[in-house]
Amino acid sequence: MKNDANLFDTMFTMRAMRRLKPDPVPEELVEQILRAGQAAPNGGNAQNWGFIVVKDPNVKKQIQHFYAKAYDDMVGPHYQSIIDSMEEGAEKDKFVRQISATKHLTDHYHEAPVMIVACLNVGAAGANAGSGASIYPAVQNMLLAARALGLGATLTSRHMIFGQEVDAALGLPDDIKSFAILPIGYPEGNFGPVGRGPLEEIVYKDQWGASYFT
Numbered sequence: 622m623k624n625d626a627n628l629f630d631t632m633f634t635m636r637a638m639r640r641l642k643p644d645p646v647p648e649e650l651v652e653q654i655l656r657a658g659q660a661a662p663n664g665g666n667a668q669n670w671g672f673i674v675v676k677d678p679n680v681k682k683q684i685q686h687f688y689a690k691a692y693d694d695m696v697g698p699h700y701q702s703i704i705d706s707m708e709e710g711a712e713k714d715k716f717v718r719q720i721s722a723t724k725h726l727t728d729h730y731h732e733a734p735v736m737i738v739a740c741l742n743v744g745a746a747g748a749n750a751g752s753g754a755s756i757y758p759a760v761q762n763m764l765l766a767a768r769a770l771g772l773g774a775t776l777t778s779r780h781m782i783f784g785q786e787v788d789a790a791l792g793l794p795d796d797i798k799s800f801a802i803l804p805i806g807y808p809e810g811n812f813g814p815v816g817r818g819p820l821e822e823i824v825y826k827d828q829w830g831a832s833y834f835t
């Protein structure tokens with residue numbers, strides 16, 4: 622199993638890979654990704670999580686129906702209004718490219734050879750503001766593992782707009798909620814560096830606003 626990627630290279634090139642090939646993902650790679658997820662920190666090591674590996678075309682299509690509906694009803698018009706308000710230029714072009722990839726993933730979501738759905742037992746009280754803290758580290762570990770194995774993936778959570786419907790399609794009991802869906806496959810494009818701003822703009826010394834890098 623190819624598993625020799627440097628951790629920092631992996632992190633710095635782990636972009637959202639929204640264009641995926643339909644080629645199947647070997648089962649041992651799926652298991653390696655799942656093992657990485659299970660190794661993640663979680664509150665009190667309670668491990669109140671569960672992961673569904675979805676390969677059934679019918680189930681994937683049901684999920685995609687709601688993922689696309691959320692785009693058509695809410696997310697797409699929101700992005701369009703942002704695009705309309707932007708001035709012509711490199712920044713707008715970059716955003717339009719990102720939205721084009723987002724739309725591509727929306728239309729082809731169900732064609733990802735494998736999806737991993739990260740779920741958490743939120744108990745009878747339901748999810749609260751801290752719930753995600755015990756499942757998103759596992760999600761990040763799985764994204765890193767996929768990248769290290771040469772697989773593309775994207776953290777998606779838009780399905781939660783229709784969370785009840787999607788969770789029903791996945792057969793989740795009432796106290797279990799899905800928090801993220803990772804469509805995974807071999808990427809169509811190349812991995813490249815993540816685009817983030819200068820560290821100087823987001824890191825402060827002792828107090829908010831005080832420059833850390835002098």
Ligand SMILES: Cc1cc2nc3c(=O)[nH]c(=O)nc-3n(C[C@H](O)[C@H](O)[C@H](O)COP(=O)(O)O)c2cc1C
Pocket residue numbers: 635636637638639723726775776777778779780815816
């Ligand atoms: C909580 C969360 C939810 C996200 N949901 C979606 C989603 O539903 N669909 C999608 O295409 N990308 C989704 N993303 C991916 C982000 O858009 C992506 O991480 C960000 O644009 C940076 O992309 P990059 O790593 O390729 O630079 C989500 C990311 C996070 C952290």
